[in-house]
Amino acid sequence: MHLDPLDRVLLQQVQxxxxxxxxxYRVIGEALGMPEQEVMERLARLSRRGVIKHIAPILExxxxxxxxxxxxxxxxxxxxxHEVAAIVNEYDGVSHNYRRDGDYxxxxxxxxxxxxxxxxTLEEIVRRSTIPPxxxxxxxxxxxxxxxxxxRFLEEEDDDGxxx
Amino acid sequence: MDEIDKEILWLTQDGIGFxxxxxxxxxxxxxxxxxxxxxxxxxxxEAGVVRRFGTRINPRKADLMANAMVVWNVxxxxxxxxxxxxxxxxxxxxxxxxxxxxxxxxxxxYTVLHCRDKADALRRVAALSRATGVAExxxxxxxxxxxxRPSGRIEPAQEPGRVQ
Numbered sequence: 647m648h649l650d651p652l653d654r655v656l657l658q659q660v661q662x663x664x665x666x667x668x669x670x671y672r673v674i675g676e677a678l679g680m681p682e683q684e685v686m687e688r689l690a691r692l693s694r695r696g697v698i699k700h701i702a703p704i705l706e707x708x709x710x711x712x713x714x715x716x717x718x719x720x721x722x723x724x725x726x727x728h729e730v731a732a733i734v735n736e737y738d739g740v741s742h743n744y745r746r747d748g749d750y751x752x753x754x755x756x757x758x759x760x761x762x763x764x765x766x767t768l769e770e771i772v773r774r775s776t777i778p779p780x781x782x783x784x785x786x787x788x789x790x791x792x793x794x795x796x797x798r799f800l801e802e803e804d805d806d807g808x809x810x
Numbered sequence: 811m812d813e814i815d816k817e818i819l820w821l822t823q824d825g826i827g828f829x830x831x832x833x834x835x836x837x838x839x840x841x842x843x844x845x846x847x848x849x850x851x852x853x854x855x856e857a858g859v860v861r862r863f864g865t866r867i868n869p870r871k872a873d874l875m876a877n878a879m880v881v882w883n884v885x886x887x888x889x890x891x892x893x894x895x896x897x898x899x900x901x902x903x904x905x906x907x908x909x910x911x912x913x914x915x916x917x918x919x920y921t922v923l924h925c926r927d928k929a930d931a932l933r934r935v936a937a938l939s940r941a942t943g944v945a946e947x948x949x950x951x952x953x954x955x956x957x958x959r960p961s962g963r964i965e966p967a968q969e970p971g972r973v974q
Contacts (some may be wrong), residue, residue, distance in 0.1 A: 647871060647873075649872065649873065657865070657867070657872070660864060660865045661864050661865045661867060662864070663864075664862075664863050664864040664865065666848040666849075666851050666852045666855075666863055667848055668831060668833055668834075668844035668845060668847075668848060669830060669831065670832065671828070671830065671832075672830070682830065686828045686829065686830070687828075689828045690828040693828065695871065696868050696871045697867060697868060697871040697872050698865050698866070698867060698868075699825075699865075699866040699867065699868055700824060700825025700826075700865075700866055701825055701826050701832075701863075701864065701865050701866075702822055702823050702824065702825045702826065702863070702866065703819055703822055703823060703851060703854065703855075703860040703862075703863050704860065704861045704862050704863070704864065704866065704960075705819065705823070705859065705860055705861065705960070705962070705964065706858055706859060706860070706861050707961055707962070709811070709858075709859040709860070709964075710961065710962035710963070710964065711962070712961060712962060715961075717906075717908060717920070719915075731954075731956040732956075734956070734957075735956055735957045739961075740957060741957070741958070741959055741960065741961040741962075742957060742958055743955075743956040743957035743958075744877070744879075744952040744953075744954065744955055744956065744958075745952065745953050745954035745955075745956065746879065746950040746951060746952050746953065747949075747950050747951050747953060748948065748950050753879065753950070753952075754956075754957070755961075757961045757962065783911055783914065783915050784909075784911075785908040785909055785911075785915070785920075786908060786909050787906050787907070787908055788906075788907040788908055788909055788918075789889075789893065789906065789907040790905075790906055790907075791893035791894065791896065791897040791905040791906065791907065792896070792897035792902060792903070792904060792905040793861075793903075793904055794903060795866075795903045795904070796864075796903070797867060797869060797872065797874060797903075797924060798900060799872070
């Protein structure tokens with residue numbers, strides 16, 4: 647959807663620094679010089695249009711009992727893509743599942759309480775999808791350098807196209 | 811994290827409302843003050859249980875149309891340094907080292923970028939390549955999203971509101 651400059655300023659603020667206060671929208675409004683009512687109305691509209699999924703605590707995977715996670719890549723024949731993707735989606739441990747360009751064209755993550763559960767889930771997906779194991783890559787995490795899904799909303803106007 | 815903390819997370823994890831007092835609902839259910847709800851959320855953030863409290867955004871609805879996963883082949887002895895540089899970049903939302911599969915898959919570092927379009931993404935990826943000196947990489951754009959959701963949910967021992 648089209649985001650006007652005030653939407654962008656507001657999105658940046660609620661994404662980067664949401665005030666944990668009993669009246670958070672008033673605090674945001676004070677910071678931006680916007681009435682509390684307008685803050686709430688704009689956020690509600692961004693939510694209705696699907697830009698904002700929700701405002702919520704974003705938990706560390708470890709807090710949810712997740713100790714193992716992996717990324718799986720599969721080579722799926724084009725005509726079977728939706729069928730296989732639907733099988734993958736059935737599993738609660740799968741949080742992300744995307745079709746991507748390239749030879750390996752289905753990429754999904756699996757999270758589990760431990761390595762054993764993780765492997766069991768993966769084996770079941772491979773067996774049910776009937777994708778040959780030689781067309782599956784299991785790519786477990788060795789080290790996390792960054793997980794911070796935040797975006798920049800304010801750079802459109804002053805981005806001159808040069809590398810920064 | 812005690813039982814009240816878990817219940818606060820349970821009551822807020824699907825999103826707070828766009829109303830003047832969005833924590834009132836949880837406070838009433840738990841028979842505590844709104845101040846205590848937000849103070850506990852702050853403490854959970856400081857303790858690392860909650861990574862942050864804020865907005866989950868749908869990048870595509872916010873005009874970020876390109877989701878690029880980049881797989882990099884980084885010499886083993888340079889992974890720590892390269893990973894740190896990539897993690898520093900505000901363009902990168904995820905940066906992980908992952909296991910390779912000798913003979914089948916050599917890429918060991920993974921980054922995700924959400925950009926306005928493919929050209930924008932490729933420009934930012936090229937900048938990362940120059941900044942790190944890693945020249946061997948592939949950019950895998952997503953072409954279809956089958957699933958994208960939080961990786962788990964908090965489940966308290968019992969229905970909130972029953973605990974005094």
